[in-house]
Amino acid sequence: MSTDVVIVGCSGHGREVYSIVQAVNETGARQEAVRVLGFVDDAPSERNLKLVQRLDVAYLGRVDWLRTAPAGTHVLLGLGHPGVRQRLGRRIDGYGLPAFSVVHPDATVGRDLVHGEGLVVFPGARVTTNVTLGRHVHLNQNATVGHDSVLEDYVSVNPSAAVSGDCHLAEAVLIGTCAAVLQGRRVGPGATVGASACVVRDVPDGTVVKGVPAR
Ligand SMILES: CC(C)(COP(=O)(O)OP(=O)(O)OC[C@H]1O[C@@H](n2cnc3c(N)ncnc32)[C@H](O)[C@@H]1OP(=O)(O)O)[C@@H](O)C(=O)NCCC(=O)NCCS
Structure with a gap:
């Protein structure tokens, strides 16, 4: 089978x-x-x-x-x-097919992870404890997601980006390569955080922020 x-x-x-x-x-x-x-x-x-x-x-x-x-x-x-x-x-x-989830054996995810279908976790990614991930979330190589964070449907965390604890990333957010989101920050739906940016304040819906601190 x-x-x-x-x-x-x-x-x-x-x-x-x-x-x-x-x-x-x-x-x-x-x-x-x-x-x-x-x-x-x-x-x-x-x-x-x-x-x-x-x-x-x-x-x-x-x-x-x-x-x-x-x-x-x-x-x-x-x-x-x-x-x-x-x-x-x-x-x-609309086609009614189930989605498959896959976690690379060289990734680590907390035992209490809650996630929707279609999750993809790349090698080296780390997800700690009490993290909630929506449907079709992709965590790329060496991305990290800290405790108590919530990532809604279709979020991507690109390679080596770090999402700290207690963060909330709304639907279809893109966190660029090597970016950091500081603890407790909220990133609004459809927003993009540029590569290597550091998010120190909440990011409004649908905006693109970049740089350190991210603006
Ligand atoms: C921030 C980002 C979304 C901007 O995209 P864009 O609107 O197409 O930007 P452009 O390439 O037209 O550049 C616009 C300006 O922003 C600057 N810029 C682009 N990306 C930047 C970044 N990450 N940090 C700082 N400045 C950046 C450019 O140098 C340019 O500056 P200038 O106007 O002074 O010349 C994009 O560059 C980015 O970082 N995306 C993440 C990509 C990623 O993670 N890729 C990995 C895939 S695995």
């Missing part, structure tokens, strides 16, 4: 997600192996198609392929940008 999964997005992020699934299978920790049926993508570049082919995984076609997916197929959103993931995720929700 296996759990069948289709990855949405042939780009680098999607292929990284595929490598996390492979790493999970290699540990043998799951009772059922995860079988990746292939990738779907509405507009894959020639380069990305070649790179998918190199992985020996099928390109199944456009995202609508999922409408006729075999019963029991799970979806993994391999899209790095929260806004894009949110848009496609909402569309795919």
Whole structure:
């Protein structure tokens, strides 16, 4: 028996997600192996198609392929940008397929983590205690999320960014690479925190902040 999964997005992020699934299978920790049926993508570049082919995984076609997916197929959103993931995720929700969650074996997550479906945790990421993550949250390489924080649906924490304790990141927030969000801060829905920024005050909805301190 296996759990069948289709990855949405042939780009680098999607292929990284595929490598996390492979790493999970290699540990043998799951009772059922995860079988990746292939990738779907509405507009894959020639380069990305070649790179998918190199992985020996099928390109199944456009995202609508999922409408006729075999019963029991799970979806993994391999899209790095929260806004894009949110848009496609909402569309795919209409197809009624469950989403798969995957945590790289070299990541650590608190035993009391509460999360929605579609979670992706990359190698080296650390999530401590009493953290709540919504649907389709992606925590990239070496990202950290401190105690009692809440990250709503479609949030991305990019590589090496640090979200301190008691933070609240609203839906589809992007925390850029190496950024820091100080303890207790709130980042409004759809906001972007630039790479290497330091968030010392709450960030209003839909805004882009950058620099130290972030403005
Ligand atoms: C902040 C950010 C969202 C701005 O994007 P943008 O609006 O396209 O910005 P631009 O590249 O047009 O740059 C606009 C200005 O902001 C500056 N800038 C861009 N990113 C910055 C950052 N992270 N910190 C400080 N200044 C930055 C640019 O130098 C430029 O300055 P100038 O007008 O004086 O020349 C983006 O640069 C960023 O940091 N995104 C996070 C990306 C990330 O995490 N990538 C990793 C993927 S794994």
